[in-house]
Amino acid sequence: MPFPAGGGTDVLARIVAEKLRGNYAPTVIVENRVGASGRTGVEAVKNAPPEGTTLLFTPDFLMTVYPHSFRKLSYDPLADFAPIALIARSGLALAAGPALAAEVKTVHPKQAFYATTAAGGTPHFVGVMLARDAKVDLSPVHYKGGAPALQDLIGGQVPMSINPIGELLPQLKGGKLRVLAVTSPQRSKFLPDVPTMTESGFPNIVISPWLGFFAPAKTAPDVVKRLANGVTDATQHGEAQIGMLKLGMEPQAMSPAAFREVVRQDLERWAPIVKASGFTAED
Numbered sequence: 287m288p289f290p291a292g293g294g295t296d297v298l299a300r301i302v303a304e305k306l307r308g309n310y311a312p313t314v315i316v317e318n319r320v321g322a323s324g325r326t327g328v329e330a331v332k333n334a335p336p337e338g339t340t341l342l343f344t345p346d347f348l349m350t351v352y353p354h355s356f357r358k359l360s361y362d363p364l365a366d367f368a369p370i371a372l373i374a375r376s377g378l379a380l381a382a383g384p385a386l387a388a389e390v391k392t393v394h395p396k397q398a399f400y401a402t403t404a405a406g407g408t409p410h411f412v413g414v415m416l417a418r419d420a421k422v423d424l425s426p427v428h429y430k431g432g433a434p435a436l437q438d439l440i441g442g443q444v445p446m447s448i449n450p451i452g453e454l455l456p457q458l459k460g461g462k463l464r465v466l467a468v469t470s471p472q473r474s475k476f477l478p479d480v481p482t483m484t485e486s487g488f489p490n491i492v493i494s495p496w497l498g499f500f501a502p503a504k505t506a507p508d509v510v511k512r513l514a515n516g517v518t519d520a521t522q523h524g525e526a527q528i529g530m531l532k533l534g535m536e537p538q539a540m541s542p543a544a545f546r547e548v549v550r551q552d553l554e555r556w557a558p559i560v561k562a563s564g565f566t567a568e569d
Contacts, residue, residue, distance in 0.1 A: 287318045287343055288327025293431070294452050294533045295497060298374065299343045301529040305520030310513070311339070323404065323567070324348045325360070332366045336502040338509035341370065346496045347408045350552040354560035355406040355567040363553065368510050369545040370499040371517040374535040377451045377470030378412055378493055379477065381463050383439040386446060393467045393486040394446075395420035401435040401447035402426045406567040408495050409448035411556065412469060414563040419488050439463065450495065451476055452534025469493040476534050497535070498545060514542050 287299050299316050307314040319327035328348055334340035349363040361367075382390060386397060395416055402410040405428040417424035427444050429435035432453040439447040440462050451474055457463050467486045468474045471494065483491035499517050501510060518539050520526060527537045540548070 287316055288320065288324035288348065289318065290320050291318050294450070294535075295343070295345055298497065298530060298533060298535065301526050302343070302373070302517065302520045305523050305526055306516055309519065310516035323352075323406070325352070325356075329360055331500065331502060332361045334502050336368075336504040336506070338501060338505055338513055340502070341513070342367070342500040344498065344500070345408075346498070346552060347406070349500075349549055351406060351408060351411065351556050351560060352567070353553060354557050355565055357566060363549055364546070366503050367500040368503055368505045369542050369549055370501055370510060370513045371521075371542065372496050372498040372538055372540040372545045372548060373517065373521045374497045374530050375470075375494045375538055376497075376533075376535045377468045377474050378409055378448055378495065379451050379454055379468045379474075379480070380412075380416075380466045380483075381436075381439065381447050381449060381454055382466055383442060383445060383447070383463055385439075385442040385444065391464070391466070392481075393420075393483070393488070395422045395424060397445045398423065399425050399427050399444050399446070401439055401444045402428050403432045403435055403449060403453075404428060404430065406565065408493060409450075410565070411559050411563065412448050412491060412493055414565075415491050415559060416483075416488060418562065419490055436463075450534065455534050474534075475536070496538070496548070510542055 287296050303314040303316050319330045331340055331342035353359055400413050410426050413424050413426050432449050435447050436457055438444050465477055465480045467483050468480055469483050469491055471492050530537050
């Protein structure tokens with residue numbers, strides 16, 4: 287896990303690990319290898335022996351956006367890793383707080399600032415796409431994670447924020463936040479009354495971030511197959527699926543070959559978006 291314990295990705299990793307334990311391996315440990323905006327954990331798996339005993343569990347942007355936003359990246363998502371299984375997708379949402387006038391109920395790109403969960407992450411570039419398609423200037427305010435971004439959104443320090451839907455759901459009960467649009471292809475089952483970006487007039491902004499498992503590149507094909515079967519079986523349990531839904535994530539199942547194609551397509555898609563933004567991630 288390339289991020290700290292306690293976040294939604296970490297919680298999901300532990301749900302899957304529990305189901306792998308005793309089935310794929312007698313012992314399964316979730317190790318949080320944090321640092322360098324998640325790259326430390328990715329590099330640890332890249333350099334691990336390709337024996338099927340060390341896996342990476344990561345959100346998509348470390349593998350699809352970082353190759354374009356960092357001038358020098360010490361890993362290649364396709365050359366250095368064997369995709370194992372994509373297990374879940376989650377939409378992103380544009381949320382407004384008390385700093386945005388209460389009468390604004392729809393996507394309102396004239397507002398100058400929006401919070402992101404990290405510089406160079408997927409939410410950051412959704413804002414870039416929105417600014418481009420709406421032909422306005424939007425300035426990102428980068429935070430270290432979704433929690434501090436939402437804290438400032440609720441507190442009125444920033445008018446809007448782009449977050450995974452799962453991060454927003456617990457905050458909506460208080461009534462201080464409202465969701466203006468979601469980036470998924472269809473309306474979210476978690477927010478059925480909220481329009482998509484396409485419905486809001488921005489058909490190019492269709493983003494469904496994913497979470498998936500990878501092994502080191504030279505892992506034997508039979509081991510990759512066994513890993514894929516083990517992870518897929520682990521995520522088909524009712525407990526695992528309920529856990530994903532609680533986190534605002536939709537369970538998915540995908541073969542290693544199909545997952546590799548998703549990574550390849552996403553790498554291609556993000557290249558021009560990151561380039562057009564002029565953004566370069568800082569080490």
